[in-house]
Amino acid sequence: xxxxxxxxxxxxxxxxxxxxxxxxxxxxxxxxxxxxxxxxxxxxxxxxxxxxxxxxxxxxxxxxxxxxxxxxxxxxxxxxxxxxxxxxxxxxxxxxxxxxxxxxxxxxxxxxxxxxxxxxxxxxxxxxxxxxxxxxxxxxxxxxxxxxxxxxxxxxxxxxxxxxxxxxxxxxxxxxxxxxxxxxxxxxxxxxxxxxxxxxxxxxxxxxxxxxxxxxxxx
Amino acid sequence: xxxxxxxxxxxxxxxxxxxxxxxxxxxxxxxxxxxxxxxxxxxxxxxxxxxxxxxxxxxxxxxxxxxxxxxxxxxxxxxxxxxxxxxxxxxxxxxxxxxxxxxxxxxxxxxxxxxxxxxxxxxxxxxxxxxxxxxxxxxxxxxxxxxxxxxxxxxxxxxxxxxxxxxxxxxxxxxxxxxxxxxxxxxxxxxxxxxxxxxxxxxxxxxxxxxxxxxxxxxxxxxxxxxxxxxxxxxxxxxxxxxxxxxxxxxx
Ligand SMILES: Nc1ncnc2c1ncn2[C@@H]1O[C@H](COP(=O)(O)OP(=O)(O)OP(=O)(O)O)[C@@H](O)[C@H]1O
Ligand SMILES: [Mg+2]
Numbered sequence: 321x322x323x324x325x326x327x328x329x330x331x332x333x334x335x336x337x338x339x340x341x342x343x344x345x346x347x348x349x350x351x352x353x354x355x356x357x358x359x360x361x362x363x364x365x366x367x368x369x370x371x372x373x374x375x376x377x378x379x380x381x382x383x384x385x386x387x388x389x390x391x392x393x394x395x396x397x398x399x400x401x402x403x404x405x406x407x408x409x410x411x412x413x414x415x416x417x418x419x420x421x422x423x424x425x426x427x428x429x430x431x432x433x434x435x436x437x438x439x440x441x442x443x444x445x446x447x448x449x450x451x452x453x454x455x456x457x458x459x460x461x462x463x464x465x466x467x468x469x470x471x472x473x474x475x476x477x478x479x480x481x482x483x484x485x486x487x488x489x490x491x492x493x494x495x496x497x498x499x500x501x502x503x504x505x506x507x508x509x510x511x512x513x514x515x516x517x518x519x520x521x522x523x524x525x526x527x528x529x530x531x532x533x534x535x536x537x538x539x
Numbered sequence: 540x541x542x543x544x545x546x547x548x549x550x551x552x553x554x555x556x557x558x559x560x561x562x563x564x565x566x567x568x569x570x571x572x573x574x575x576x577x578x579x580x581x582x583x584x585x586x587x588x589x590x591x592x593x594x595x596x597x598x599x600x601x602x603x604x605x606x607x608x609x610x611x612x613x614x615x616x617x618x619x620x621x622x623x624x625x626x627x628x629x630x631x632x633x634x635x636x637x638x639x640x641x642x643x644x645x646x647x648x649x650x651x652x653x654x655x656x657x658x659x660x661x662x663x664x665x666x667x668x669x670x671x672x673x674x675x676x677x678x679x680x681x682x683x684x685x686x687x688x689x690x691x692x693x694x695x696x697x698x699x700x701x702x703x704x705x706x707x708x709x710x711x712x713x714x715x716x717x718x719x720x721x722x723x724x725x726x727x728x729x730x731x732x733x734x735x736x737x738x739x740x741x742x743x744x745x746x747x748x749x750x751x752x753x754x755x756x757x758x759x760x761x762x763x764x765x766x767x768x769x770x771x772x773x774x775x776x777x778x779x780x781x782x783x784x785x786x787x788x789x790x791x
Binding site for chain 2: 437438440535537
């Protein structure tokens with residue numbers, strides 16, 4: 321039991337790093353995804369094309385590879401130094417642009433599934449485009465896409481461990497280090513427990529949000 | 540005073556003309572019923588008149604203000620600002636209500652006047668409650684659309700349109716999506732509006748209702764006005780063969 325606590329204390333720094341990657345990625349990718357979705361649905365062919373390619377690359381290549389690209393890219397292209405601080409930044413950038421692509425497709429699906437009658441009712445009542453989107457469309461889209469968003473968020477919790485690829489010491493990297501130092505698998509097990517509890521909390525919160533929005537039905 | 544003036548209106552989709560050469564006027568207090576078989580262009584006409592669809596030709600005026608004009612084949616819509624003003628002259632009630640499902644009945648009604656047009660909240664709320672009372676729904680103000688029957692939802696939609704204080708109210712088959720036992724309550728609400736002198740243009744398949752409520756009937760066939768007249772003229776003494784056979788099919 322004592323070792324268990326000792327390990328948890330040792331791991332705690334990694335936990336906070338993982339939490340940080342998680343929180344910052346959501347903070348940036350959720351709004352960024354909305355802009356990408358707008359680009360993807362834009363009237364301008366070029367913008368639509370660019371976002372389409374962007375989304376297909378983000379979804380079609382491993383996140384780990386994207387991490388490498390963001391981390392080593394500036395060094396290879398411009399000869400900028402590889403600093404330890406940049407590992408954190410690179411991780412957040414890579415995760416954010418990757419998740420923004422996934423969120424964008426979810427948003428797009430939600431927005432395109434809205435019946436045209438909602439737009440038309442708003443238009444005849446004289447509501448402007450922005451008003452219609454923010455007050456009429458978006459709240460309903462959020463309700464529709466919440467289950468898919470929950471899936472992405474749960475995947476993100478587990479994906480944070482990929483930061484080890486560029487030696488950014490989050491939870492899992494640390495667990496492996498401690499594991500080999502102690503010659504025991506307990507730290508890795510504790511790490512697994514941490515991800516599980518984390519996702520348990522995420523699922524619980526998302527369920528609450530879904531309940532909150534269940535006061536009405538969408539046909 | 541001509542509230543609505545429609546001249547030589549036409550609309551094509553991908554080169555296929557769906558309505559053509561539609562002309563009629565509506566005076567203050569008029570109730571006009573538009574009848575005709577499926578696909579004759581009734582919805583398209585209302586959608587052009589409410590700017591949900593751009594016309595392919597013709598002119599539309601509200602209160603003498605030009606919404607769209609076609610001169611020498613050139614279609615010219617009014618400026619954005621003018622269109623904004625003109626839009627306030629009319630309201631539209633849809634076949635499938637199109638209420639905002641995430642808002643309570645009261646907020647459905649208040650959204651446009653209070654949130655978009657910045658009318659004073661308390662006064663508008665009182666007016667909304669009066670409209671709901673008129674529709675027999677004052678006790679459902681806090682309900683959500685999914686908790687209401689179709690007939691109740693449609694009456695909320697009518698109240699929502701009226702809250703913008705339009706001069707003329709369009710209805711596109713307001714009872715077609717309803718179970719037969721619920722159509723009566725909606726038709727009755729529309730009759731009450733006529734008693735108050737509301738100007739209305741109603742697309743309907745309910746012939747009995749059209750006959751009782753309308754001052755004028757427009758019969759559309761294949762995208763044109765085949766015949767137009769008082770209910771007496773159209774129902775008792777139709778001139779066109781098409782009208783006769785349409786009425787023969789629907790009435791008996
Ligand atoms: N957006 C569109 N694109 C192409 N064709 C259309 C479109 N909207 C309507 N049409 C066609 O125009 C014709 C008239 O349709 P409209 O919906 O106006 O008829 P309607 O008289 O309202 O019929 P109903 O009684 O069934 O509602 C139909 O042949 C229809 O297929
Ligand atoms: Mg129709």
